[in-house]
Amino acid sequence: MAKPEPIPPAAPAHEAAERRDWVAYFDRMEGKPPRPTLIRAMDRFGPLELSDAAQPPLAIDLGCGSGQDLVPLLERGWRVWASDAHPEGLARLRARPACAAAIADGRLTVVQADFETVEIPPARLVNASFALPFCPPVHFPALWARIDAAVPPGGRFSGQFFGDRDDWAILEDRTHLTRAETLALFDQYILEHFEEEDRPSTHAGEHHKHWHVFHIVARKR
Helix, strand or coil: CCCCCCCCCCCCHHHHHHCCCHHHHHHHHCCCCCCHHHHHHHHHCCHHHHHCCCCCCEEEEECCCCCCCHHHHHHCCCEEEEEECCHHHHHHHHHCHHHHHHHHCCCEEEEECCCCCCCCCCCCEEEECCCHHHCCHHHHHHHHHHHHHHCCCCCEEEEEEEECCCHHHHCCCCCEECHHHHHHCCCCEEEEEEEEEEEECCCCHHHCCEEEEEEEEEEEC
């Protein structure tokens, strides 16, 4: 695959993601806070719910990129298994002091794998922040089946899905779902947070994008 042309310095992160220019995307996401869906999911786990195990609970971070969501998980005492397909993102992740320390003491496992082949261990929380839409549609059902199998009763999922009215729905390598299709994934879950974002971006001109995104936190029955 040909390397994408560099995007202008002023271009937003979503333009880099649209073109799968992940190095530029990581540059633009540097210093950004963790996703609110992850914080909501962690907040739903009470202290007693997490302290009854023999060891700290395991969280999965799929499409972890450069580690935007990892530090708060580690700070709250979770063990984390993180995966991403891009070596640059994982290199930046490993360079974060908190992540490097967690790798050294065994609290963080980092795996390079794409959505087509990633094997997901059982975990109390599976987080996938703005990641699953980049799974090719032909592979999405099998990926979701592995995610669902990894979450035990009482466990949670947090993350995003792109809707059918999103501008990127015309891109054949992305998975876009209708509202009904998204809700159907969670028929064995209790939706603790469901937000449908259907709006134009704040960027004008060539950087404009219409967003249609489902933000979800769900607890398995």
